[in-house]
Amino acid sequence: MVSDDGGDDEPLTPAGRLFLHPEMNTIIHCVIGLQQPLDVDQVKSIVGSSFMVQHPRFTSLMVRDRRGKEHWRKIQIEIDRHIILADHHSLTTAAADDGTDGGVDSSSRAISDYLAELSVSTPLSTDKPLWEVHVLTAHNCLILRIHHALGDGISLMSMFLATCRKAAEPEAIPSMGVGGDREKSSSSSVGRNWREILSGFVKMVVFSLVFAVEFLLRIWVSDRKTPIIGGAGVELWPRKLAVASFRLEDMKAVKKAVAGATINDVLFGVVSSGLSRYLDHRSPNALQNGLRLTGLAMVNLREQPGLQELSNLMKSNSGSRWGNKFGMLLLPVYYHKTSDNPLDYLKRAKTMIDRKKQSLEGHLSYNIGNILMSWFGPKVAWILNYRIMCNTSFTISNVVGPQEEITLAGVPVAYLRANTSSLPHALTMHMVSYAGRADLQMLVAKDIIPDPEFLAKCFQDALLEMKEAAAAATLSTQNIEGN
Incomplete structure (x- = not known):
């Protein structure tokens, strides 16, 4: 208008x-x-x-x-x-x-x-x-x-x-999810000596430079062609939708098997393992072991991670302000045809995400985007964003919902899910957790991924396999300590 x-x-x-x-x-x-x-x-x-x-x-x-x-x-x-x-x-x-x-x-x-x-x-x-x-x-x-x-x-x-x-307190507003990872990292920094602080600063600078250069190179450098990759024009292709459902208890059990792991680490371990299973099904013996599949992840940049009280979001001077305040990360996962230990997927994911956390990649992508918009306008910014999406394999995000059951106008809510309109990716995934369950909703280009229900099963089976491996590792540790 x-x-x-x-x-x-x-x-x-x-x-x-x-x-x-x-x-x-x-x-x-x-x-x-x-x-x-x-x-x-x-x-x-x-x-x-x-x-x-x-x-x-x-x-x-x-x-x-x-x-x-x-x-x-x-x-x-x-x-x-x-x-x-x-x-x-x-x-x-x-x-x-x-x-x-x-x-x-x-x-x-x-x-x-x-x-x-x-x-x-x-x-x-x-x-x-x-x-x-x-x-x-x-x-x-x-x-x-x-x-x-x-x-x-x-x-x-x-x-x-x-x-x-x-649901349990009809007059009470649901409690907001709290991102504990940042709180733990900030509290653990107390008492660190100057060598650790200097080492952390050097890692932050190095990782930020490396990841920023890699991010910019994605304008020209593409992932290898696989059965799940999209490209220019794919945003207009017909879509199908499927949901992979996980029990948060299962994800937490897997998380405990690797020291310092988080739910996000588990999610990316599951994605890595699940995509490997799916690619084995679609292209048996056709892909090189260790092949990189790059995800484009959206990360919240607010000072207080997790969900915010609405009154705080509405304050213009709040660090947790309303609007769009997120950065983009390139998060690679790797195809592996076989793995002796399913937890290896989690360990690789944790190592990669730990390095991302030590960098300023999310903040840099957010601020570079704002500069491009301010100096060159939405056309140029869109072209660069579009090229990065075309050169990566999938989109993923994770929003923490309420941990207790809730009601809307007195009616119990059964589930919460989310997705976005089509992108040039053939696979977009958005996870929302609610009341002990996490639903990963997948929107796919059906001419590229015709069987998203099978892909959802690959993700669910991957988590269950990791859970079994985690239980076996715990039992083995207990037996050793008992002897």
């Missing part, structure tokens, strides 16, 4: 301008599974009383002035225009065509097919604020479609949880 200059309009941030670039146009899909159905009128009531309709980003149009500069302009929203009832007949027909029997599997398949179609072919209308709520009444599901220009996963999860309540 082109508009005269408005004195009260607020300019978009550099990240917001990038996400709104026509070729980028990234939309986040937040999937909320419920244990009981909600009708459209109930959803309208929930939205109307939520923080969403009070937040300036969710009550503003994106307009362009006569110079083409983007701004947010506050308007009075019409909630009815943002609530969309999904066509029950088309959802049922899609599930039937898929050969399912009308039970839980058919419902899950119908939701996945609906999401897969939204991810490619349905942009958000720019004549209203850039969000929608799709109501899938027959499948007890809500889908929040929110433009990435409005905020990142941390911001949006915090806003959603402010609308929910704890």
Whole structure:
């Protein structure tokens, strides 16, 4: 929308301008599974009383002035225009065509097919604020479609949880996830001598330079061709969707088997092992052992990791401010045809991620992106981002959700999942944890990865194999100590 200059309009941030670039146009899909159905009128009531309709980003149009500069302009929203009832007949027909029997599997398949179609072919209308709520009444599901220009996963999860309540305490807002890794690292730094501090500083400088150069080289250097890699134009290809579900207890059990490991280390170990299994299935004996597959990971850069209280996010002077505050990391995993010890995947992942944590790669990518946007505009920034995505193998992110069960308008929430609209990657993965479970939702280009359900099983089997190896290692240690 082109508009005269408005004195009260607020300019978009550099990240917001990038996400709104026509070729980028990234939309986040937040999937909320419920244990009981909600009708459209109930959803309208929930939205109307939520923080969403009070937040300036969710009550503003994106307009362009006569110079083409983007701004947010506050308007009075019409909630009815943002609530969309999904066509029950088309959802049922899609599930039937898929050969399912009308039970839980058919419902899950119908939701996945609906999401897969939204991810490619349905942009958000720019004549209203850039969000929608799709109501899938027959499948007890809500889908929040929110433009990435409005905020990142941390911001949006915090806003959603402010609308929910704890199942065990109906008046209490769910507690936010806390990222303990940074807290541990900061507390462990107390008492370090000057040699350790100097060594840490040197490692930070060296790793930051090496990873920054590698990041820039990704504009020209591509991963080797494999059965999972995408490329230019793949963002327009038809999609399929599948979910790999993990028990957090299993991930924690594996984490304990390697000193200092984190859930993120376990996730990347599982991804490495699972992709190796899948590639063995698709291309047996065709790939070189140790082949690198590079993931593009999104990392939260707020001073306090994890989810934030909404009131803190809304403060403009807060280090945990609202919006898009994340960097990108290149996180390689490696194909290995066989491994004597499944925990080797975790050990390799931990070594790689530890080095990334010692660097400033995430902060550098964030600030370089802002500089490119400010100096050269969204077209140049998009081209460089697009080339990096085309030259890597997959996208991955991880958002920590509430650890306890929650309710929405008194209705228990069964699961929380997320994905984004299509990227030139043939495989995008977003993990969200909730109430003892972590769901890794995978959006794939179905002409490249036709069997995402099998890929999901590869990931799940990889975790179970690591869990068994961890239990065996613990038992062996106990036997040695007992003797």
